[in-house]
Amino acid sequence: MPTSAELITSTLTETFDLDPAEVTPESTFEDLGLDSLALVEMGLMLQERTGISLDDVPLRTTIGELAALMDSSTADKALTTAPNSSR
Secondary structure, X not given: OOOHHHHHXXXXXXXXXXXXXXXXXXXXXXXXXXXXXXXXXXXXXXXXXXXXXXXXXXXXXXXXXXXXXXXXXXXHHHHHHOOOOOO
């Protein structure tokens, strides 16, 4: 199973024809030349692939920050749906 960072990178490179070498954890979406419409499109594609809703991600968010947000959302989702969960 790919990591969140790998999913973001593959989505960006496949959808927006970006060079994978340009998509680093420190890159912001603004650095990569994306505008707010492209960011919404990417968010919808990632939501389709992962089930994680990514609303209102700022253009100055880095790839690493978004990956960490997705990882924490996945962990929260697993905790709330796990049997015997205290949530």
